[in-house]
Amino acid sequence: MTGVIVNYKNNYGVITLNDPSIHNALKKEDINVIREALFKWRNQELDAIIITGTGKSFCSGLFLEEFDYKVWDKNPITLICEDIENFKCPVICALNGGAYGGAVEIALSCDFRVVNRKLTLMVPAGRLGIHYESSGLRRALNTLGPSLTRRLFLLGEVIPFEDILKTNFIDFCVGEGETVKNKSLKLVESLSKNSPLAVSGMKKTIIEILNNSLNAEAAAIRVRDCFNSDDHKDALLAIKGKREPKPKDF
Template sequence: MLTTDGAVATIRFNRPRQHNRLDSADIAALHERIESAEADPALRVLVLTGSGPSFSSGYDLGAAQNSERAAPDAESCDDGEVAFSRLCDRVEAIRMPTVCALNGGVYGGSTDLALACDFRIGVTGMRMRMPAAQLGIHFYPGGLRRYVSRLGLATTKRLFLTAETIGAEEMLRVGFLDQLVEPDGLDAAVAELAGRIAACAPQATAGIKRSLNELARGTLDDRAGEAAFRASLHSDEFADALKAWSQRRPS
């Protein structure tokens, strides 16, 4: 479900009885909603959240296994785990900053979906777990990269190689969460953060986000970054912000 409020778009997982487990149809629908949000220039922030006790329990591996048994070829695989990995890559690449509002527990591949977002706010009492090794799954490269770049190698090894469940306070300590709040304070915390992001110049924000992601992947082109910096000094955004700054009023 996609809703908008001013400059903020929200995608909400709304299958609480299944702990917001995702299947191939959900992935296709999420791509559509992401495209819709990104195409609207008035939107500056995208929030991902869920309904019920969990943010998401990850991809429906049972459905994926049944699908591959029925048609064990590359295309059927793309409809499952590979499609989920591409969804996480797509979330990471969205032009606007993203906030994952973790209303509850997050498990399996959905931990990577959360890490693909730029910010993560969680609630007390939540937990996370990455059971890939226990389930016999060699996790996909993009997810491993996100884990290592966000959490560091040691923490990534701990979470993957032990399949340990950790609680909210530990999630905050290792850097999975940027902020931890009481459940009834989640909406306010997300709104405050989204408001701060939306107040920044959108083109500069999108460019900085892109360059930071490239830097984390080791693909940043210094010459392109320098060109973007110089171009920003001649942009309407900079001129408007400089004028507002000189008049001591919000831009």
């Protein structure tokens, strides 16, 4: 039985990590369910995807007892992160609690992170004799900065909320009376008002810039395509008509 629940709504998908007895650690079947959902949704008309957890923790990374690194072509966490980065619409990580191990990298690969004040981060890589892949360290450096990345990966510290708050990790923090899931749904609503073509194109360009892999020619084509799109034409008419634009799906 998988510890992951997958739901598809009208214009967004939700992936819920649902095995709080092991802090939502990911088993082999869980990895497969997540990747299959992301693959299936590639052709769906989605404004966003939400990834969240149940219980006190968001996720504690891989359930290591089930995995044998000797037979990996690539770390399963890395594969999920690449799927998230390459997905056409924004992915929102709704961290209902702490993130540990590979879960930190999953959160870092998402476009938006919504948290509460219970958030802590911890990566016990050194204690486990694990060398993180360069892509994971790059994501941490881009978002957390060199100092916190060293504390997280080299020292294996539990990073408290107050220190995380000083970095670029947190996009939105909910207060009393609001859940990370509800805040994430508000972000989905905001995204639904924008052109999917423009949002998807800018997401791709942002990631390429962060990864130092910008294809300037392809980015220029995306810019031109948006200027020539029906969404842009409708937006101009909406301004003149004093109405809200009506963006189309891909």
